Amino acid sequence: MKHSVKMTINGQTQSHEVEARLLLVHYIRETVGLTGTHVGCDTSQCGACTILMSGQAVKACTVFTVQADGAKITTIEGLAKNGELHPIQQGFWEKHGLQCGFCTPGMILAAHQLLERYPKPSEELIRHQLEGNLCRCTGYHNIVKAIQWASEHMAGAK
Amino acid sequence: MATATDTRLFGKSIKRREDPRFITGRGNYTDDLKLPGMTYATFVRSPHAHAKIRKIDITRAKAHPGVVAIFTGKDLTGVNSLPCGWLLPELKVPPHPPLAVDTARYVGDPVAVVIAESQDAALDAAEKVKVDWEIRPAVTATAKAADKGAAQIHEVAPGNVAFKWQIGDAAAVDEAFKSAAVIVKKRIVNQRLVANAMEPRACVARFEPATGDLTLWVTSQNPHVHRLLMTAFVLGIPEHKVRVIAPDVGGGFGSKIFLYNEETVCSWATRQIKRPIRWTSTRREAFQTDAHGRDHVTEAELGLSGDGKILGLRVKTVANLGAYLSTFAPAVPTYLYGTLLNGVYEMGAIHCDVTGVFTTTTPVDAYRGAGRPEAAYLLERMIEAGATALKADVAEIRKKNFIPKFEHGYQTKVALTYDSGNYAAAFDKLLSMLDYRKVRSDQEAARKQGKLIGVGFSTYIEACSIAPSKVVGSLGAQAGLYESANVRVHPTGKVTVFTGSHSHGQGHETTFSQLVADHLSIPIDDVEIVHGDTGAIAFGMGTYGSRSASVGGTAIAMSIAKIKEKGKKIAAHLLEASPGDMEYVNGQFQVKGFPGKAVPFGQVALTAYVPHKYPEGLEPGLEETSFYDPSNFCFPFGAHACVVEVDRDTGHVKVLRYVAVDDVGTVINPMIVDGMVHGGIAQGVGQALWEGAVYEDGSGQLVTGTMMDYALPKADMLPMYETERTVTPTPVNPLGVKGAGETGTIAATPAVVNAVVDALRPLGVDHIETMPLTPERVWKIIQAAKAGR
Numbered sequence: 014m015k016h017s018v019k020m021t022i023n024g025q026t027q028s029h030e031v032e033a034r035l036l037l038v039h040y041i042r043e044t045v046g047l048t049g050t051h052v053g054c055d056t057s058q059c060g061a062c063t064i065l066m067s068g069q070a071v072k073a074c075t076v077f078t079v080q081a082d083g084a085k086i087t088t089i090e091g092l093a094k095n096g097e098l099h100p101i102q103q104g105f106w107e108k109h110g111l112q113c114g115f116c117t118p119g120m121i122l123a124a125h126q127l128l129e130r131y132p133k134p135s136e137e138l139i140r141h142q143l144e145g146n147l148c149r150c151t152g153y154h155n156i157v158k159a160i161q162w163a164s165e166h167m168a169g170a171k
Numbered sequence: 172m173a174t175a176t177d178t179r180l181f182g183k184s185i186k187r188r189e190d191p192r193f194i195t196g197r198g199n200y201t202d203d204l205k206l207p208g209m210t211y212a213t214f215v216r217s218p219h220a221h222a223k224i225r226k227i228d229i230t231r232a233k234a235h236p237g238v239v240a241i242f243t244g245k246d247l248t249g250v251n252s253l254p255c256g257w258l259l260p261e262l263k264v265p266p267h268p269p270l271a272v273d274t275a276r277y278v279g280d281p282v283a284v285v286i287a288e289s290q291d292a293a294l295d296a297a298e299k300v301k302v303d304w305e306i307r308p309a310v311t312a313t314a315k316a317a318d319k320g321a322a323q324i325h326e327v328a329p330g331n332v333a334f335k336w337q338i339g340d341a342a343a344v345d346e347a348f349k350s351a352a353v354i355v356k357k358r359i360v361n362q363r364l365v366a367n368a369m370e371p372r373a374c375v376a377r378f379e380p381a382t383g384d385l386t387l388w389v390t391s392q393n394p395h396v397h398r399l400l401m402t403a404f405v406l407g408i409p410e411h412k413v414r415v416i417a418p419d420v421g422g423g424f425g426s427k428i429f430l431y432n433e434e435t436v437c438s439w440a441t442r443q444i445k446r447p448i449r450w451t452s453t454r455r456e457a458f459q460t461d462a463h464g465r466d467h468v469t470e471a472e473l474g475l476s477g478d479g480k481i482l483g484l485r486v487k488t489v490a491n492l493g494a495y496l497s498t499f500a501p502a503v504p505t506y507l508y509g510t511l512l513n514g515v516y517e518m519g520a521i522h523c524d525v526t527g528v529f530t531t532t533t534p535v536d537a538y539r540g541a542g543r544p545e546a547a548y549l550l551e552r553m554i555e556a557g558a559t560a561l562k563a564d565v566a567e568i569r570k571k572n573f574i575p576k577f578e579h580g581y582q583t584k585v586a587l588t589y590d591s592g593n594y595a596a597a598f599d600k601l602l603s604m605l606d607y608r609k610v611r612s613d614q615e616a617a618r619k620q621g622k623l624i625g626v627g628f629s630t631y632i633e634a635c636s637i638a639p640s641k642v643v644g645s646l647g648a649q650a651g652l653y654e655s656a657n658v659r660v661h662p663t664g665k666v667t668v669f670t671g672s673h674s675h676g677q678g679h680e681t682t683f684s685q686l687v688a689d690h691l692s693i694p695i696d697d698v699e700i701v702h703g704d705t706g707a708i709a710f711g712m713g714t715y716g717s718r719s720a721s722v723g724g725t726a727i728a729m730s731i732a733k734i735k736e737k738g739k740k741i742a743a744h745l746l747e748a749s750p751g752d753m754e755y756v757n758g759q760f761q762v763k764g765f766p767g768k769a770v771p772f773g774q775v776a777l778t779a780y781v782p783h784k785y786p787e788g789l790e791p792g793l794e795e796t797s798f799y800d801p802s803n804f805c806f807p808f809g810a811h812a813c814v815v816e817v818d819r820d821t822g823h824v825k826v827l828r829y830v831a832v833d834d835v836g837t838v839i840n841p842m843i844v845d846g847m848v849h850g851g852i853a854q855g856v857g858q859a860l861w862e863g864a865v866y867e868d869g870s871g872q873l874v875t876g877t878m879m880d881y882a883l884p885k886a887d888m889l890p891m892y893e894t895e896r897t898v899t900p901t902p903v904n905p906l907g908v909k910g911a912g913e914t915g916t917i918a919a920t921p922a923v924v925n926a927v928v929d930a931l932r933p934l935g936v937d938h939i940e941t942m943p944l945t946p947e948r949v950w951k952i953i954q955a956a957k958a959g960r
Contacts, residue, residue: 032291039290048203049196051421053369054454058878061369089196102194106186109846113676114193115369115421121194140887147878149369149422150676152853152915153886155846 018082022047023091031078038062038073040081041088049089049118053147060146063119064088070126072119072145089118092125101125101163110159112150120146124160133164181689184842188695189680198419201373201388202451209375210239212437212450213293215283215300216459217275220309220531220871221322224273224302227283232299237292240444241300242436243283244272250439253430254404255496256649259505262334265325265529267495269405269432269439274307276324276494277532278873279459281432286440286448309531309871313491314468316528324494324529333492333527334501338509338585343520344474347483351474353560359552360941361545363466363491363864365875366538367883368675370421371457376437377447384412385442389434391417391703392427392673393713396650398705400430400498406439413438417703420675424854425537426461427675428715429498433460458876463864464538466491467504467545473553474519479561479568482519484512486549490527490535497536501527506646507542507634513583514550515594515630515808516572521584531871533864537715539854540633540916547631551921552938555627555928559937565628565925566602570595573630579902587634589806590901590909593834597897598630601810601832604895610814618933623817624827625930628810629921635910636805636903637716653800654718655710656726658687658734660793662780664773666691667699668730671711672723674702677847677912679719682839686724686906690731692758693772709796717910720839721805725904729797735760737793741778742770744786805901805909809833811852811918813926822950824860824927830893831918836901836909844911849892851915857884858916859923863943882943931956 019028022045029044041050041064050073053061062073065087092099101124104110111117120143127134127142134142139160140153148156192198229241253267271282283300287293308322315321316331324331348354375388385408391397394415402410420427437448452460467488474483490504509523558568573594574581581589610626617624637643640651657669666687672679680700688695701707714723739753742760746768754763761769770778778785779793814828831848838844861882865875875881900907920942927944928936934956941948 034291042203043205046205047196048200049198051200051370052202052451053371053421054878056454056877056879058883059369059454089194093195098194105194106190109187109842111190111193112678112846112850113369113422114189114198114419115200117193118196136891137887140885140889143886147369147883147885149367149424149854149883150850151846152849152851152884152892153889154849154892156886157891 016079018078020081020084020086022086023088033077033079035078036074037076037078037081040078041073047088047090051115051118053115058147059116060123061116061119063122063146065122065125070123089121092121100166101128104159104163104166108155108159108162110151110156116146116148120148120156124163127160128164128167132168179689180685180695181839184840185681185685187678187681188684189678200370200419200421201375201390204375204388206375206377206447208446210286210288210444210446210448211290211293212448213285213297214281214433215285215297215302217271217278217280217282219275219304219306220278220311221307222275223305223307224271224275224282225305226303228301229283232285232296235292235296235299237288238285238296239288240286240440241283242440244268244270247439249407251405253432253435254400255501256400256498257502258647258649259334259336259501262501263328264496265327269435278871279456279533280494284436284440286444309869311530311532311866311868311871313466313489313528313530316491316530317526324531328529331529333496333529335526336505337522337524339522340520341522344483344485344522347520348474351482352477353557354472354474355553355556355560356472357553357556357938358940359469359471359549361465361467361548362942363535364464364538364858364862365458365864365881366424366426366461366464368422368424368426371452371454372427372431372461373451374434374437375447375449376434376441378441378445380445384414385438386414386416387434387438388416388418390420390427391415392423392675392715393711394673394703394705395671395711396713397430401435401438405435414706417673423675424539425464425541425715429462429536454878455876458881459533459873462497462536463493463533464535465545466535469549471549471553473557475557475561479563479571481516481572484518484521486512486523488525490525491530491532492527493530493532493534495534497534500534500536501647503537503542508546510585510587511543511546511632511634512550513585514547515574515592515632517574518584532866539851540913543633543913544917544920547629547917548921551629552924555925556938566607569598569628569630573598588803589632590803590903591899592806592808593897593899594630594808597808597832597834598810600895600897601812601830604832604893605812605830623819623930625815625817625926625928627813627922627925627929629918629925630810631808631918633717633807633913633917634804635717635807635913636721636801637718638804639802640800650712651800652712653798654712654722654726655796655798656723656730657709657794657796658727658730660734660776662777664776665697666693667701668727669701669708670723670727671708671713672702672719673714675714677714677719678840678843682720682843683724683727685839686727687731690728691772717912720908721904721906721910722799722801724906724908726797726799728906729799730795733795733797734793738775740786740789741775745770745778745784801903803903805836805903807833807835807909807911807914809914809918811922813922815923815926815930817927817930817949819953822946822953824944824949826856826890826923828893829890831915832895832897833914834897834899835911835914836899837907838896838898839908845894847911848894848915851913852892852919853884853889855916855919856889856923858920859942859944861943861945
């Protein structure tokens with residue numbers, strides 16, 4: 014049996030018939046075709062699939078598509094506005110916060126919520142808040158720096 | 172920071188050119204690819220470590236809606252065994268079928284593939300494939316694999332022994348030990364690791380019946396090697412009818428070098444069903460089937476004189492190879508391990524004996540560092556054990572033994588000739604960054620308060636820039652290890668570089684562009700780097716062993732030199748000068764010493780393609796290809812230190828400081844090198860403290876089979892790293908670059924373990940046999956020490 018879902022992804026309305034078991038991450042990647050949201054594990058550890066769902070950073074592998082019915086979703090593709098990078102994206106670029114780039118979309122969106130909650134986070138807080146996101150390339154040093162950079166520049170913009 | 176409009180970019184920390192697509196979610200990874208008519212594959216795998224396949228019943232699975240085809244090992248007619256690319260003398264090479272036919276030999280060994288219209292249908296149908304198993308005893312423990320009574324895994328390898336190998340001079344070690352004041356003897360276990368690149372392995376295979384062409388997109392560090400092994404050895408498809416593309420690849424760390432079962436089966440199956448097939452590994456499958464790393468059990472003896480000089484090192488290692496020989500597996504615990512046991516020290520004598528064993532576990536092959544971390548860990552642990560025995564300072568004993576500074580070659584006791592080194596300088600810099608005296612006095616003060624603070628060091632040498640083809644050929648490699656580069660100057664003076672290196676996080680699109688922009692004095696935006704496509708690139712051996720800048724980069728530099736030589740002829744003709752009088756300065760070909768008598772690069776490029784006024788006999792066009800085969804390895808080195816605090820009640824280890832001095836030769840982009848060092852350190856600390864693949868005795872189940880059970884380092888487990896460099900250019904290549912990709916992984920593990928041992932020293936601990944140093948293990952060590960055991 015299929016279920017109707019309707020949601021907004023990066024400002025565009027999406028409506029599809031989906032199986033109840035379809036995970037939101039597979040819906041976003043395979044049905045909608047936005048492949049910036051990645052799948053790095055099957056146990057909700059890695060955070061590569063992190064998206065913003067109605068303002069919350071959630072792991073899209075841990076949500077059924079039908080649970081997202083009516084939600085407003087932002088994926089990594091929707092973060093830059095009018096061709097201008099979000100300060101967090103810019104921070105990751107400036108501070109070399111990525112190498113292979115696979116964990117990066119999830120890291121950036123996890124950092125988005127982090128900075129909304131804590132605009133001026135300490136290094137310790139950044140590290141603690143990122144415990145749901147794994148990176149195998151950077152050793153996290155430059156990810157911390159990238160988020161600190163974004164914090165400074167977002168404060169300046171307000 | 173330099174800007175992109177500068178042309179003097181070599182050595183500058185410019186931002187990466189590949190980042191905009193990654194930070195906006197527009198990377199192009201294999202699993203992102205969707206082709207018309209796509210089908211989806213799921214593999215049926217052995218749930219047992221060792222079991223005979225009595226029968227496979229696919230009747231119910233085949234009837235499942237959406238199933239396109241199901242193949243078992245018996246269906247794969249005309250498909251050969253997956254090859255081993257490094258053959259040691261008398262190596263036992265058992266068959267390695269892409270789908271197990273009679274017997275499965277590790278948990279995860281694939282026995283059938285289900286191909287369906289959707290991934291869900293394939294997964295559902297795979298559940299319905301019924302395999303009648305006859306379970307046989309598992310063999311998992313490295314040290315017991317060759318024991319009498321252990322189950323026999325392969326007919327061709329009696330006693331489960333794949334090879335016996337040795338290097339060095341056994342008699343010289345015996346002799347040296349006679350005059351030793353102390354001989355320390357330790358058992359050292361270097362546990363099994365799982366690479367865990369964040370992107371799981373994946374492939375898309377597409378056969379085009381109209382042309383007979385096969386295209387394979389695959390998560391590969393070396394697409395040409397994949398194509399060669401698949402076509403020439405396994406599938407028998409002509410090489411020129413196969414194109415292998417490795418698009419954006421999300422990390423490799425060695426695990427994506429090898430030819431695996433899944434891409435081989437999909438490449439075969441797409442020819443049967445004549446539709447494209449996509450397969451993407453789950454993380455659970457990644458744990459079970461990506462080649463694992465390390466897994467050594469070693470008995471080592473180090474003989475020292477009374478004043479702390481190293482007289483001799485004797486090493487006996489059993490290396491676990493897993494169930495089959497992965498592509499380069501035999502090289503890792505032999506030529507990438509035994510040859511590195513000289514370290515950065517003047518060693519009296521060395522002998523190393525290695526037995527490679529088969530077990531019913533996932534195949535083991537190169538994981539970041541590959542052999543070199545095992546060598547450095549052993550040597551650095553033994554040096555500190557030696558210092559303890561002599562009651563000497565761990566820094567002083569190292570200083571006493573460093574090979575003095577040299578610029579052109581140092582012959583080790585284990586075959587290698589180091590290129591250039593200044594080991595004491597790196598170590599002195601480390602001590603000063605660390606403020607060693609103060610750290611020791613702080614440690615003393617903390618101990619008085621009952622705190623367990625420890626300081627650990629490591630030094631390391633790495634053989635990278637892999638490798639001189641003749642040398643590795645004589646040692647068993649079935650491949651050359653050069654690299655190719657084609658530099659194509661377009662008529663408008665823009666440049667495309669086709670490199671055989673492959674970037675999966677290393678940033679080649681930036682560093683190689685820096686090299687080209689610098690050598691040609693052109694804006695970096697005029698340079699494009701193409702990699703990862705056998706349809707575009709002449710040939711390539713790919714990226715591993717920290718070889719891309721030194722081998723791949725040198726090939727690019729050679730092609731640029733040829734471009735300049737040809738350009739001089741064209742410019743000389745335009746200026747009515749002699750080619751011998753020309754030089755290339757600041758983006759123009761000029762008569763030596765006369766910047767006013769010059770032709771700009773762009774005009775020479777245009778003339779090459781519009782050859783109206785052109786030298787007689789010179790071919791039009793401006794494009795050059797080079798294959799660079801290095802004359803020697805390059806040998807980066809360095810010294811790392813770690814300060815830890817151990818909680819005596821819980822056994823928890825906290826890394827307080829991590830300080831690193833690396834010498835990777837000349838540096839193209841310091842920001843990128845620092846980044847690689849950081850990531851390497853994290854993986855090395857991970858091995859020391861948290862990571863380890865564990866098989867259950869008896870059942871042979873991989874109990875650390877998910878990210879819930881295998882502890883990958885997280886952000887809050889690691890500190891900021893204090894990194895610096897010394898620069899000792901290599902004389903081996905004209906760029907002076909040595910290699911930077913693996914240094915941190917090699918150095919970090921011994922530094923951390925040495926620090927923990929140092930922290931526990933007041934309790935009487937002088938060695939820890941087994942990593943990772945989880946709170947449980949450390950707590951037990953503390954309890955045993957307190958009980959005086």
